[in-house]
Amino acid sequence: MKTEKTKMHFADTYLISPTNPLTVNLIGAGGTGSKVLTALMEMNFSLIALGHAGLCVRLWDDDLISDANLGRQRFAPCETGLHKSVALINRANRFMGTDWKAESVKFEKDALGRLPKNAQANLYITCTDSVQSRFKVAEILASLQRNIPQRDTPKYWMDFGNSQHAGQVLLSTISEIRQPDSQIYQTVPVLPFVTDEFGELLQESETLDGTPSCSLAESLEKQDLFINSALAQLGCSLLWNLFRFGMTENRGFFLNLKNFQSNRLKVG
Template identity: 35%
Template sequence: MQPDAMDRHYLPAAFAHRTINILLVGCGGNGSQMLMGLASLDTALRAISPRSLHVTTVDDDIVTEANLGRQPFYRCDLGNSKAHTLTERINLAHGLDWTAVHGRAPQAIGVDDSHILISCVDTASARRALGAALDHARSVPVYWMDLGNRATDGQYLIGCPSRAVDEYRRLPTVLEYFPELADESQPDDDAPSCSIAEALRRQSLFINRIVASHALGLLFDLLGRGSIGHAGGFINLASGQTVPIPLPRTE
């Protein structure tokens, strides 16, 4: 008999009545859009379930001229910490007490106390560093969601780094699904843009918002409705195509 794709992946029962701790790594293009969406997701979860979110953001970057327009920052934010600026703004708007760390993960903050890790980083080396931290963590998050993009396309994927998850239900992580990311010989393409115009030449204006919206929709299905039917997706703005990443096959 040929192996079949898993029909649904269900949220573990341990998430039923609790505050879900999320560690959001990166508050740039994808991360800033994710953070704003997580505030909306928290409001929705409180309305329809016993669950809520507590988010900790971490980013060592500051707001520059090139970030204006494509990321939700304003001229008054120039020179300020991205993580602190966005987190404080959301706390004031929503009456929350989410936490911000100005630094680089995993050095500035560990992954041990998180239920869900969301990585919105620019380079393969940053993903490898997070993967290594997960390998040595005393308490591994149940889920690791990763977002990435290029000029006009992107992808999002949720996986299960936790060894406590039953193998039948475990979803491959980004490092397992894209093993080429583990190749340390590949150079990182993380050169910063110096102006708004250059940033827009490097990336489409709304690619981050669209990738983050799809990722947030998947999180809402998982945390709000209890299950998901795919593990992520590929999005191409140039062709207008969106292709889901299926759940893993089982024997």
């Protein structure tokens, strides 16, 4: 009896053994983004200890820290009024001795349709509340130089999204990733964009009204206290395993903290 091969995606070789630190554009510095940044700090330190070149992160967010951000997001009362991206990156650099960068602007095209400066990176991680912002990022990624070998050639996009109690993380390839010949696995070179695969569902499921909260209590009515950190830990674990093992049979997951249920999304 012929058994079906397990579908597997093998990571781009540059992720595993880059000549320079991998460039990462982390978009969004709120409830999820601030915690993903902490995970990237730990990941960078660990990768370097294992002989990897590590990560070079650029954090994008134009928002200012308000009282409503305290408690649920990684900000202190003394940072109120500062740009989220600047406060987080300054803290990360002091803590880890890195030279990561902050962009206190939105990651989007300008009024003339030009790409943002420093838009090119190997890895993109989106942690935004707005569904429309994901479509804008997808449009930018589609217009980047993806097939010209260079240091910042775009490889992957990992998107984090959530409602009050539930959320999802999806890993996508920005261009086709060359796969090795395998007698054991059925290799999968393309992981679809979240906006292509779940575009209609994203539009229908957006429940956040996009207006700023005036207090922590009000913000907790929109997003529960631990949904962001739970997604950040699980999502970055998927990314870490891709670095460590060079392959994955999972490209994301759906998580519901209300009933503590998690469902993985396989490649292929």
